[in-house]
Amino acid sequence: QVQLVQSGAEVKKPGASVKVSCKASGYTFTDYYIHWVRQAPGHGLEWMGWINPNSGGTTYAQKFQGRVTMTRDTSISTAYMDLSSLRSDDTAVYYCRVVVIELDYWGQGTLVTVSS
Amino acid sequence: SYELTQPSSVSVSPGQTARITCSGDVLAKTYARWFQQKPGQAPVLVIYKDSERPSGIPERFSGSSSGTTVTLTISGAQVEDEADYYCYSAADNNLGVFGGGTKLTVL
Numbered sequence: 001q002v003q004l005v006q007s008g009a010e011v012k013k014p015g016a017s018v019k020v021s022c023k024a025s026g027y028t029f030t031d032y033y034i035h036w037v038r039q040a041p042g043h044g045l046e047w048m049g050w051i052n053p054n055s056g057g058t059t060y061a062q063k064f065q066g067r068v069t070m071t072r073d074t075s076i077s078t079a080y081m082d083l084s085s086l087r088s089d090d091t092a093v094y095y096c097r098v099v100v101i102e103l104d105y106w107g108q109g110t111l112v113t114v115s116s
Numbered sequence: 117s118y119e120l121t122q123p124s125s126v127s128v129s130p131g132q133t134a135r136i137t138c139s140g141d142v143l144a145k146t147y148a149r150w151f152q153q154k155p156g157q158a159p160v161l162v163i164y165k166d167s168e169r170p171s172g173i174p175e176r177f178s179g180s181s182s183g184t185t186v187t188l189t190i191s192g193a194q195v196e197d198e199a200d201y202y203c204y205s206a207a208d209n210n211l212g213v214f215g216g217g218t219k220l221t222v223l
Contacts, residue, residue: 035212045151045159045202047212059210095158103170104149104161 002026004096004107011113017084020110022096029077030054032100036081038092051079086114118142118207120215127221134190136218138203141184148186149204150179163188198222
């Protein structure tokens with residue numbers, strides 16, 4: 001079965017960077033885009049971008065361009081989301097997501113807390 | 117930019133029909149998905165391709181589309197359906213967008 005397992009919670013200081021991982025299993029990793037979505041406390045879902053694991057090509061939401069980098073390591077079926085210049089309003093749960101044959105699968109979420 | 121607009125809240129009594137709308141120009145050209153999210157949990161897909169229901173999702177969940185509006189209908193809403201619901205779509209170049217979310221109260 002399709003499964004996405006994310007790395008653990010992080011606490012970062014303002015101005016730092018964070019890298020969240022998402023390990024995929026149960027399907028061919030290079031066949032389907034991985035999306036990243038975040039949710040600030042008490043707020044809605046926010047789409048950040050995607051990576052094509054086959055080519056490494058990416059598309060980012062305009063809001064995050066210049067601060068986000070999505071990469072992957074096909075040898076271990078893992079995608080990464082790196083967010084830099086962190087601010088307090090980047091405090092959120094970050095999810096990876098994949099759509100396999102029309103069905104959605106989500107990671108368990110990674111809480112990133114930005115605090116001085 | 118692409119936007120999807122949902123009502124912030126909908127309230128029904130158990131057994132009644134709940135309808136949640138989602139509007140946006142992009143919906144005239146692409147399919148929508150609906151997600152259910154309960155507190156502390158990851159979102160769960162309840163409708164895709166405007167009206168298709170994944171296996172395991174109760175039949176009381178249905179979706180429809182008309183022009184630039186899609187609607188999630190829960191026929192005979194139950195207390196366990198109380199959750200936040202989000203619509204989602206992707207533009208031509210696969211730029212994703214979520215609606216702002218609708219809090220469904222069933223009481």
